Amino acid sequence: MNKIILHGKIGKDPEVSYSKKGTAICKFPIATDNGKDKDPTWHNIVSFNKTAELIAEHFHKGKEILVEGKQEHNKYEKDGKTTYYSSVALFSFDFCGNKDSTNSYTDKEPDYGGGDDSGEVPF
Numbered sequence: 001m002n003k004i005i006l007h008g009k010i011g012k013d014p015e016v017s018y019s020k021k022g023t024a025i026c027k028f029p030i031a032t033d034n035g036k037d038k039d040p041t042w043h044n045i046v047s048f049n050k051t052a053e054l055i056a057e058h059f060h061k062g063k064e065i066l067v068e069g070k071q072e073h074n075k076y077e078k079d080g081k082t083t084y085y086s087s088v089a090l091f092s093f094d095f096c097g098n099k100d101s102t103n104s105y106t107d108k109e110p111d112y113g114g115g116d117d118s119g120e121v122p123f
Helices: 049-058
Strands: 004-010 015-018 026-033 040-046 064-078 081-095 104-106
Touching: 004 040, 015 049, 026 049, 040 049, 049 081
Parallel strands: 040 081
Antiparallel strands: 004 026, 004 064, 015 026, 026 040, 064 081, 081 104
């Protein structure tokens, strides 16, 4: 089973782009706490479709979020150079922090947007 659950703060405003097929893609980093006097761990998160649009609409840098997804390892090739990276493909999230942020959202059928042909490294 490949499942990851993270609770952290968003490191920069989520950015939405659209694939050539019109799929919404939202990318953002979150930092998870490793305890007192330890640096946080940064995670690259990517979401798709309606989830991507909702995150971009409701979240911003510094806001807490709970995400659930799967860990992915990918490679990107350009000009003869290969770059390896990992990310979390999100399939559900929950609002955290503020008392008025109690809603959660889950895609009915996770769509990881495979085959995005934009040719760009996601992070």
